[in-house]
Amino acid sequence: xxxxxxxxxxxxxxxxxxxxxxxxxxxxxxxxxxxxxxxxxxxxxxxxxxxxxxxxxxxxxxxxxxxxxxxxxxxxxxxxxxxxxxxxxxxxxxxxxxxxxxxxxxxxxxxxxxxxxxxxxxx
Numbered sequence: 630x631x632x633x634x635x636x637x638x639x640x641x642x643x644x645x646x647x648x649x650x651x652x653x654x655x656x657x658x659x660x661x662x663x664x665x666x667x668x669x670x671x672x673x674x675x676x677x678x679x680x681x682x683x684x685x686x687x688x689x690x691x692x693x694x695x696x697x698x699x700x701x702x703x704x705x706x707x708x709x710x711x712x713x714x715x716x717x718x719x720x721x722x723x724x725x726x727x728x729x730x731x732x733x734x735x736x737x738x739x740x741x742x743x744x745x746x747x748x749x750x751x752x
Contacts, residue, residue: 631715631745634662637704637734640676643751647719648680650749652687654717661690663711667703670695701737714744719751 636651638644648664655662664680666673673695684691696703708716718735735748 630658631660633711633713634658634660634715634717635665635704635707635711635713636662636717637665637667637700638676638680639666639668639700640679643719643721645683646751647717647749648684650747651717652684652689652691654715654747655689656687660715661692663692663694663707663713665694665696665703665707667696667698667700669697673697701734701741704734704738705741708742708744715747716742716744717747717749719749721751 631654634651634655636648638648651662664677666676677693677695681691681693694707696707698706704716704718707713716738718738720735739746739748
């Protein structure tokens with residue numbers, strides 16, 4: 630099945646739902662999980678320290694990474710360079726007419742990522 634899993638987060642409550650689902654899949658498959666955020670290093674390090682502490686009780690083999698790029702580009706590049714076979718993203722919190730369409734990050738990665746993609750319903 631999946632041997633390396635990557636999940637993206639921006640620290641939002643909806644992103645936490647996607648991270649939790651990725652951790653659940655990683656735990657069930659005994660696969661390592663990388664949590665990636667695309668933002669300034671200092672802010673990203675703080676966010677990922679909180680995620681690491683939050684996920685510690687799951688027992689998942691966890692790695693974190695901060696990349697200072699556009700989020701979609703960061704995820705696609707990391708998948709390609711890191712040999713991941715599953716990428717997990719949230720569908721993004723949207724209301725009104727926007728709820729019928731994916732958020733920009735999942736939409737972009739769905740067209741370009743060279744591995745399986747799990748889009749978690751977070752709204």
